[in-house]
Amino acid sequence: MTAAPPRPLARGWLLAACVPVLLVLGMAASVPPAPQAPADFPQPATASTPGTAGMAGMAGMAGMSHPADASQALARGLAAEQDGYRLNAVTCSMPAGQPTAFQFIVTGPDGRPVTDFAVHQTRKLHFYAIRSDLTGFQHLHPEMADDGTWTADLAALAPGAWRLYADFIPDTGAHATELVLSRTVTVSGESAPVPLPAPSDSTTVDGYTVTLNARPMAGAHRLTAVISQDGRPVTDLQPYLDSYAHLSAFHEGDQALAHLHPADPVNGDHGGPTLTFQALFAEPGNWRVHLQFRTAGQLHTAELTLHVG
Template sequence: MPGTAHPAGTSQGLARGLAATQDGYRLNLATCGVPAGRPTAFQFTVTGPDGSPVTDFAVHQTRKLHLYAIRTDLTGFQHLHPDMADDGTWTAGLAALAPGTWRLYADFIPNTGAHATELVLSRTVTVPGKEAPVPLPAPSDSTTVDGYTVTLHAQPTTGANQLVATISQDGRPVTDLQPYLDSYAHLSAFHEGDQALAHLHPANPVNGDHGGPTLSFRALLAEPGDWRVFLQFQTAGQLHTAELTLHID
């Protein structure tokens, strides 16, 4: 929902998203192997407590399901919106994946039974070939993407903490952010080592194409260490993804 931070993956409300099952719901992949170097129509289902594929999902963040993909070295981030067939089979258009182990996260709210809580389930897939791990970039509070400078400030504490992003272009504050998934930004953060996921949206109210330059997030980064952060925002119909490493003490 707009202006709401959605903690990922556990009933404690902390960043995780590392289990394939929760509350009777299970993420099932059509295959645990993905070919290297070419786009893939990747299929999966979500089964409910009765073991049948779930076909009824609530719309949240303008979509019925969000799929994230990232390699174990926290490279290759993808945020996709798959299509579902009548039988509950989802198909996601994965861009080409480099060799290595990847984790796929499905984020959804089932409209079945009494369950109306957001779930984030994940599984890993293997892409064959010689893996060339990329070292995690050093922590930095600023990065540039498509001519935009994104600065991210965080209080160095674990648990619930405040993240504030500022977006500028050529030294001037950006004030024409467009709504993306019902808010002015979408922030995904992955913990180095275990790939725990947190995904957040700014608390700023949406008022047409007038977002920015400052966006405030209430973060649930429960584990100390380095987090790879992907901040997605939209201007003039174009989606931008800023990447940086954030350290939490």
């Protein structure tokens, strides 16, 4: 299903179909008030550390824990709007079981669509989708039309509440700041939550074994990933988004997003077997980790649960 093209924008614009989402997220010109959430949306944990490379979703719901400081919440991407930039969705509901072209627009402090974006990790915008139980991960790089409308071609989504993230840098000059904004959408149908797999330091995907070594504490710590195949170290990783891997992690309970890239220098198709990250997991608890890497032109996504104390 492809949504109809959006009408011209004005300050505070949002299509009538998404007015409920506007109320859910409680967007305002500055700090968002306490929003409401779908009934099956998980409870968020209290934010603790600002500046996470990502966001936490739906914190501040009525009757649930709140970040102690509203500016901290904005810094961690707890709203659909930050610094005057807003993520506007063309629709707030989608069908289950079929690919969907999800359309959205980013408006700037002047209320007009933003069309100038800096290239960030080889792309102008990174788009993530995750269901409330941390299943169904998708990482896309949508296309933007001349009028500022982005279209993310999502693979079929399972029924339930989903959070969709846009990660970008407005091209405003040398001091432009990376922003991560998000919205929730509802996918129609009966939703059956999937339990989060137990924490583990190793997983296998496409014949590759990925082992994480991390200090299991919140805050900035070194994290290493070792990739092997049939017991032999892998040394032919190819560049992906200007590095040898991309790590996305979602926090159980509030869907906080952390995305990391290894610090290892890129030298052609000779990456691995060890990748080193400066990991910043602001909150304790379980994080669902998705490590993406490329070999022989194929992108692999390894998934495991990491417990942070």
